[in-house]
Amino acid sequence: MTVNIPSDVQRGATAALQQAYPGGYAGNVVLKDFILAGGGCINPGGKLSTSVGTFFLKWNDAHTLPGMFAAEAKGLRLLRDTRTLYIPDVMAAGESGSYQFLLLEYLEPAHRPKDYWERAGQELAQLHATTGPSFGLDLANYIGSLPQANTLHDSWIEFFIRQRLQPQLTRARQASLADTTLVKQFETLYTRLPDLLPEEKPSLLHGDLWSGNIMAAQQGIPCLIDPAVYFGHREVDLAMTTLFGGFEPAFLEAYHEAWLLLPGYPDRFNLYNLYPLLVHVNLFGKSYLSQVNSVLRQFLS
Missing domain, CATH: 3.30.200.20 (Phosphorylase Kinase; domain 1)
Known part of the structure; x- marks a missing residue:
């Protein structure tokens, strides 16, 4: 070998x-x-x-x-x-x-055809049309190398706070990567989320949809790998596609055409990206705190 x-x-x-x-x-x-x-x-x-x-x-x-x-x-x-x-x-x-x-x-990497990003956006909307009765999943999994709890909740906002933001913030605080000021800012943010985040039916999510987890395979069709699956708000997947680059504008345009997003979604993308940003703080250190603080200033100022 x-x-x-x-x-x-x-x-x-x-x-x-x-x-x-x-x-x-x-x-x-x-x-x-x-x-x-x-x-x-x-x-x-x-x-x-x-x-x-x-x-x-x-x-x-x-x-x-x-x-x-x-x-x-x-x-x-x-x-x-x-x-x-x-x-x-x-x-x-x-x-x-x-x-x-x-x-x-095994999927052999292939070149992306002209309609690659449009097809990916349309098919992600179709994937998100698979819904569940609750937010979460009946088992825990991982986001990167960090444990990801998926305890079921009826409320999306409660799930996002208790199963996404709080566990990562607690981990960062225990590792001295976050101070008490940051914790208090998040606690204030939690009280504002009911006015900021709309409720929708729980959609099946990839859960870790950055550019490294989508590829062209088998004659150039879009293919997803390395998921962190759960049922959540569909905007979470879309938000992460904007975080680290790599997705063409045609992707979001095609998704939006297939399943209309509610007004204000770009700002909500920033809120949802607090979760992967905190994950990156815990995996890679304090350099990601500047992006976390930038989002908090947007919604707490």
Whole structure:
């Protein structure tokens, strides 16, 4: 193999593929080659060539990030079941030794056709049309490498405060990344959110929709990867597409045409982006606090 896969992961992946392809190669699945993908800052992963096909394999320490891939597999399946934006098929999510691993359909990167961003916007609107009875999800998952609680709520604003902003702010305070002044500013913001955020039915969300988690695959169709799925307000996904760049204006225009957004949505995007910004504070440090403070000034001044 080009890159060494831990032996426990090799055994787990082989067993999972053997179960999925019982014919195998004379009854045995053979792992042939592995090429590490670039850009994975949390989990090693890459292209796995085997005797029964080519797959995407990633793994990590099961004790450090417990349940990460089982939750991701469920999220991918929920998204795939909508039959809207393309989602890689989940082959297996399991544990082997001290490791956990995820085996997915391998998607060959492709060039983006002219209508790529329009199609992505239209299909995200179709995905968001999948709704649930409550905000949240029946299991916790991860946002990056941080735990993401999804305790169900009937109120979107209560969910956003208690399951999104407060946990990240508490983590930042405990790590001395946020001071008491910032905490008090957020507490004031919480009292104003009922007048700032509209309620809608809970939409199925990707949950981590930045430019690194959308790709062109299979003749250039838009494809979503690495989700942090839950049922929430659809503007959360759209807000994050504006945070780190990479989405063309045609994307939001096509979404807005497919499903009209309520007036004032650009300001609400800033509010919703407080969550990923706090996540970045906790993952990467105080440099992201300036953006957090900028949003707070917009709504507290």
